Amino acid sequence: MTTRFYFHPLCIEHEPASGHPESPARLLNIAGVLADGAFDALERHKPSEATREQLMLMHSAEHVDRVFGLVPDNGYARVDADTIMSPKSGEAALRAAGALIEAVDAVMTGVADNAFCAMRPPGHHAEPTQAMGFCLFNSVAIGAEHARRAHGAERVVVMDFDVHHGNGTQAMFWDEPDLLYASTHQWPLYPGTGDRSERGAHGNIVNAPLSVGAGSADFRTAIREVVLPAMWDFAPDLVMISAGFDGHRRDPLAQLSLETEDFAWVTNELRKLADKACGGRLVSTLEGGYDLAALGDSAAAHVRALMD
Numbered sequence: 001m002t003t004r005f006y007f008h009p010l011c012i013e014h015e016p017a018s019g020h021p022e023s024p025a026r027l028l029n030i031a032g033v034l035a036d037g038a039f040d041a042l043e044r045h046k047p048s049e050a051t052r053e054q055l056m057l058m059h060s061a062e063h064v065d066r067v068f069g070l071v072p073d074n075g076y077a078r079v080d081a082d083t084i085m086s087p088k089s090g091e092a093a094l095r096a097a098g099a100l101i102e103a104v105d106a107v108m109t110g111v112a113d114n115a116f117c118a119m120r121p122p123g124h125h126a127e128p129t130q131a132m133g134f135c136l137f138n139s140v141a142i143g144a145e146h147a148r149r150a151h152g153a154e155r156v157v158v159m160d161f162d163v164h165h166g167n168g169t170q171a172m173f174w175d176e177p178d179l180l181y182a183s184t185h186q187w188p189l190y191p192g193t194g195d196r197s198e199r200g201a202h203g204n205i206v207n208a209p210l211s212v213g214a215g216s217a218d219f220r221t222a223i224r225e226v227v228l229p230a231m232w233d234f235a236p237d238l239v240m241i242s243a244g245f246d247g248h249r250r251d252p253l254a255q256l257s258l259e260t261e262d263f264a265w266v267t268n269e270l271r272k273l274a275d276k277a278c279g280g281r282l283v284s285t286l287e288g289g290y291d292l293a294a295l296g297d298s299a300a301a302h303v304r305a306l307m308d
Contacts, residue, residue: 001113001114001307001308002043002111002112002113002114003041003042003043003112003113003114003115003116003303003306003307004042004043004044004045004103004106004107004112004114004115004116005034005039005042005043005044005045005115005116005118005303006045006046006047006099006102006103006115006116006117006118006119007027007030007031007044007045007046007117007118007119008046008047008092008095008099008119010088010091010092010095011027011092011095011096011119011120011121012024012027012028013086013088013091013092014085014086014088014089014092014093014120014121015076015086015088015089016076016083016084016085016086016089016121016134017076017084017086020084021252021253021290022120022121022122022134022288022290024120025292026120026289026290026292026295027118027119027120029292029295029296030118030286030295030296030299031118032296033296033297033299033300034118034299034300034303036300038304039300039303039307041307042303042307043112045102047095047098047099047101047102047103047117047119048095048098048102049091049094049095049097049098050094050095050097050098050101050137050142052064054097054098054101054142054146055094055097055137055142057142057145057146057149058128058137058138058141058142058145058172059126059128059129059137059138059142060128060129062129063128063129063130063131064137066131067079067090067093067131067136067137068090070085071085071087071089071090072085072086072087073087074087079131079132079136080131080132082132082133082134083131083132083133083134083135083136085136089121089136090136092119092120092121093121093136093137095119096117096119096120096121096122096123096137096139096285097123097137097139097142097143099117099119099139099285100117100139100140100142100143100146100283100285101142101143101146103115103117103143103283103285104143104144104146104147104150104151104238104283105146105150105151107238107281107282107283108147108150108151108153108238108281109151113280113281113282114271114274114280114281114282114283114284114306115282115283115284115306116243116284116285116286116302116303116306117139117283117284117285117286118286118299119139119285119286120286121134121135121136122134122135122139122244122286122287122288123135123136123137123138123139123140123141123142123168123242123285123287124138124140124141124160124162124164124166124167124168124169124242124244124287125138125164125166125167125168125191126138126168127167127168127171127172128168128171128172130168132168132191133164133167133168133190133191134288135168138168138169138172139285140158140169140240140242140285141158141168141169141172141173143240143283143285144156144158144173144179144238144240145179147237147238148178148179153237153238154178154237155178155179155180155234155235155236155237155238156178156179156180156236156237156238156240157179157180157181157182157231157234157236157238157239157240158173158179158180158181158182158240158241158242159182159183159227159231159239159240159241159242159270160181160182160183160184160185160241160242160244160287161183161184161185161219161241161242161243161244161247161263161266162183162185162242162243162244162245162246162247162287162288163185163186163189163244163246163247163251163253163254163256163288164185164186164189164190164191164244164246164253164254164288165183165185165187165189165191165193165194165207165209166181166183166185166242166287167191167192167193167194169181169242170183170193170194170198170200170205173200173204173205174200174201174204174205175200175201175202176202176204177201177202177204179204180204180205180206180230180231180234180236181200181204181205181206182205182206182207182208182226182227182230182231183206183207183208184208184209184210184219184222184223184227184247185207185209185210186209186210186211186212186214186247186254186255186256187209187210187211189254194207194209195207195209196208196209204234206226206227206230208222208223208226208227210222210247210256212255212256213255213256213257214256214257215249215256215257215258215259216257216258216259216261216262219247219256219258219262219266220262220265220266223266223269224269228269228273231273231277232273232277235277236274236277236278237278237281238278238281238282238283239270239273239274239277239278239281239282239283240282240283240284240285241267241270241282241283241284241285242285242287243263243284243285243286243287243299243302244286244287244288244289245263245288245289245294245295245298245299245302246288246289246290247262248260248263248289248291248294248295248298249294250291250293250294251288251289251290251291251294252290252291253288253290260294260297260298260301261301263298263301263302263305264301264302264304264305267284267301267302267305267306268305270282271305271306271308282306284302284306286299
């Protein structure tokens with residue numbers, strides 16, 4: 001089993017202002033945890049920047065221009081109330097999208113079995129024409145479309161277990177019958193999307209919202225009874241994960257009660273599906289997770305499950 005780990009120190013230089021929860025310390029923590037000898041078998045790679053054309057697989061040209069036009073020469077620039085950029089934010093976002101492109105290339109060509117991209121800024125809230133929720137570009141959606149365009153993947157699924165619903169990925173997939181988006185998330189919570197009734201134009205959106213305080217049993221039931229059956233029926237050529245660890249009981253931005261072991265469990269379930277449906281092809285990328293200790297523990301559990 002070959003697992004690739006994509007990380008670039010430039011992503012630490014994306015600084016959305018002091019005290020912001022989506023801080024550089026998140027990546028420093030993950031990099032430190034995965035530097036342990038238990039992870040020596042990881043194939044470590046620094047991704048290149050995505051191209052403008054690759055960003056435009058899922059974003060409008062106007063959106064791309066707007067984001068880069070807002071990058072400040074010094075200090076900070078505010079995209080919205082929650083989304084802030086510093087001088088290196090544009091380059092970091094290009095590396096984050098580039099990591100998904102390269103991870104998809106590696107997995108689709110058999111160079112690696114699976115991959116985890118520890119990059120920031122995150123992406124799943126970014127819509128085709130709007131940056132929001134700490135996100136500038138939707139890296140996982142760009143990776144999914146790249147798999148179709150560059151590698152002929154006919155069906156790609158994104159499973160999102162971040163505590164916040166990935167409104168951006170859902171919007172990008174809504175009219176695409178060969179792209180499936182499945183999500184577990186706290187409801188109600190930001191951004192206010194993700195109701196069970198939101199099914200997509202082709203029944204290709206699967207939302208399994210969880211109530212405030214929901215824990216391991218609720219999460220695992222939603223995965224077993226709602227998410228996995230839809231993914232099995234879809235028969236994907238590639239499985240992708242928006243891996244947010246902010247459903248952990250210690251996370252300060254939400255009120256689910258998941259344990260570290262739940263992230264290992266769901267990763268194993270998704271790996272088993274990928275093994276049987278598409279030769280093990282699986283690409284995961286970091287989304288949320290804001291308690292540093294819980295984030296490090298959960299990311300380590302996720303990667304261990306990928307490495308098996």
